[in-house]
Amino acid sequence: MEITSEKDLLLVNSLSFLLILAVALVPDSPLRTVLGIPFVLFFPGYTLICALFPGKKDLGEIERVALSIGLSLAVVPLLGLVLNYTPWGIRLASILASLFIFTLIMSALSFYRRAKLPYEQKFSPYLLVKMPKWNAISRSDKLFLIGFLVAIVVVASSTVYLASAPKIGERFTEFYVLGSNGKLADYPVNLMLGENGTVVLGITNHEYENLTYRIVICLENQPLEAIDEIQLSHEMNWSQNYTFTPKETGEKTKLAFELYKQNIDEPYRSLQLWITVKPPE
Secondary structure, eight states: OEEEOSOHHHHHHHHHHHHHHHHHHOTTOHHHHHHHHHHHHTHHHHHHHHHHOOBTTTSOHHHHHHHHHHHHHHHHHHHHHHHHTSTTOSOHHHHHHHHHHHHHHHHHHHHHHHHTSOGGGBOOOEEEOOOOOGGGSOHHHHHHHHHHHHHHHHHHHHHHHHHHSOOOOOOEEEEEEEOTTSSSSOOOOEEETTOOEEEEEEEEEESSSOEEEEEEEEETTEEEEEEEEEEEOTTOEEEEEEEEOOOSOEEEEEEEEEEEETTOOSOSEEEEEEEEEEOOO
């Protein structure tokens, strides 16, 4: 069976767009895998080869297929490296978008370069499909074919997994104390005896897991109050006003705020305010 086509680039971009629709609308569909393998392992390199070698005699068919796969395996990691240093990071959506844009740009360049050539010199895919009988294939060729197919599946599966898996960065918890206006200013550090002071306590969970926190407030190492059962999921924050009333006068008295994570007896974070309490005039 002979297959010829002059609409190869249109087909490549149509299938790429169909993959994006499949991922967005039916993410669990087998179509995602079927289209995803050539989208990652063939389309980027093929369109790049078409842009570099638009002529029919520039490269042979076998060389085009081999270089298309090889260049795809080179282009995809490079795009991933670039994405890693952007705000979008290495995510499924960003990889799909970047590969699609790359394929589209290379296709446009290929159309432009082909249009400048006479019709008989333009590259047009020509594929002679002749399926040999399995028994007629030598044992070494069978092993090579099986190994080649396994390699394609492994590379495609790894790429999809890396794109789908969440990127885990540094695990930490933000713990902060703000002034009553919600800014890093105007802390109640000078009070009269019996006067209330108000601060804003805040926590943000960047631990990639659900955690329960506890805050203990101490004045000169003497516990004043505890805020228990602060339950936060990843990237969730919590804030609450806290009002305290000093019972004694003193210069540079330490007001400490200690944050505890669940099942840990030692403070995870500790913040201090040094307050001065004067007798009433």
